[in-house]
Amino acid sequence: MKVVTVQEMREIDKVCSEQFGIQSSLLMERAGLSVVLAIEQNFGDITNQSFLVLCGQGNNGGDGFVVARDLLEYTDYVTTVFVGDEEKLSPESVENLKRLKALGADVRRIAKDINPDELAELLKKSDIVVDALLGIGVRGEVREPISQIIKLVNLYSKYVVSVDVPSGIETDTGSVLGIAVQADMTVTFGLPKVCHLLYPGRELCGKLKVASIGIPRFLRESEQIKRQIITKQLVRSLLPRRLRDSHKGSYGKVLVVAGSIDYPGAAVLTSTAALRVGCGYLQLLSSPSACAIAVTREPGIVARAINHEHFTGEDTELALEMAQDADAVVIGPGMTCNEDTIEFFEKFIVNLRKPVIIDADGLNCLARKPQILDKIIAPVVLTPHPGEFARLLHREINEVKYNYVLAEEFSRKYNVVVVLKGATTLVASVNGTFFNLTGNSSLAKAGTGDVLSGMIAGLVGQGMDVKDASVSAVYLHGVAAEHYNSREGTMLTSELLNLIPSAIKEVES
Structure with missing residues (x-):
């Protein structure tokens, strides 16, 4: 509508x-x-x-x-x-x-x-x-x-x-x-x-x-x-179909570049979310401690550790090598934002040619060096919450919260999809803006944004374009939270992952 x-x-x-x-x-x-x-x-x-x-x-x-x-x-x-x-x-x-x-x-x-x-x-x-x-x-x-x-x-x-x-x-x-x-x-x-x-x-x-x-x-x-509400009918029409005669390669490969010794959980949440929406093959590049936790949590994750507990410029070659086989990339959750990480982020992102979802510390790296945006060639989705978007635009939070006009201007200026998160999440693209009305206060919790970035990547990996994947993911993300049966707000972020399949089932039925 x-x-x-x-x-x-x-x-x-x-x-x-x-x-x-x-x-x-x-x-x-x-x-x-x-x-x-x-x-x-x-x-x-x-x-x-x-x-x-x-x-x-x-x-x-x-x-x-x-x-x-x-x-x-x-x-x-x-x-x-x-x-x-x-x-x-x-x-x-x-x-x-x-x-x-x-x-x-x-x-x-x-x-x-x-x-x-x-x-x-x-x-x-x-x-x-x-x-x-x-x-x-x-x-x-x-x-x-x-x-x-x-x-x-x-x-x-x-x-x-x-x-x-x-x-x-x-x-x-x-x-x-x-x-x-x-x-x-x-x-x-x-x-x-x-x-x-x-x-x-x-x-x-x-x-x-x-x-x-x-x-x-x-x-x-x-x-x-150019603006519309995301509906169940719209998402149903966008979601990729799963065929009986298929294999893991049929559903795409996603590379998650995330995590550090400080924030190992973010890499796990993002990786698992991509698998939950149907991605066939998930590679994680992260710190040794984050990789160990991820494989323990989900053995289906193919994890590869960098040499240190934080990303540095030395990891760029390995990251680009792994990205060659990927259909979609997520970068940023739990990655931290120090000088070494910013160096790695810039070298990696400007040489990347695959669709990329930039979240969390990836956005913080951009805020520190906004000129990087002008050098990116790959299709991009940015997933800021109001604080991150405020830092990107060098404005106050109250100026950017729910500000679809600013999101649209940013999207057109840099030819990116902007997913401005909130109780009503906005998806701004050069082709129009979408308002998501699903979800509840259970999503007001650390880590749920990491889940969303993984969901978007998992759908892009299955062949969806970055705008359609973003629209579908934010809707499913909200429906999953609505499927939590106990008191609203008590849901653990890890429980959100387990509700994604039921959200997809509701939309497809």
């Missing part, structure tokens, strides 16, 4: 009107009705429910007027509170307010017909509050009186349904504009917006429903829209 920004949604609305004669008044009518239908689907019989509909002066408020009118078809217990200036309403919103009043509906204006204390009492008495205060076009911090109303909504409401977006959320980032509604359900129209997918907006949306309101499908699926 595609994901749109404010500007892209406005362009779609414009095309609907100018090229197909689908007027905004019709879309507003269908939007309001879709909210009511979503409420009915969620609650069943709503004839005995009481509603409070809060409407602002933008088109979001116009949708709210339609919601209030349609709710009156089910119940008499509907109160509408208008916040704003009627003279600033769009023609469509004015018309829908007139229709609502013509029905004899209870419509009150904030400050004139109802004060904050009375509104608080209404909120307490209402079973369901419909938030149609602010829409997708809001900019800047929320001001009075709406900020005060949002505070009351969050304090006293039993159940909140937001129209299109929770009021107070910046649509293109998911950030809070001072204060925002905490919705239990959000009904958006046509396509999900970025704010529905990125935190804190994603959490404030509650349950998200995407309603079809008559926007032509080819517009919703346009190739001009």
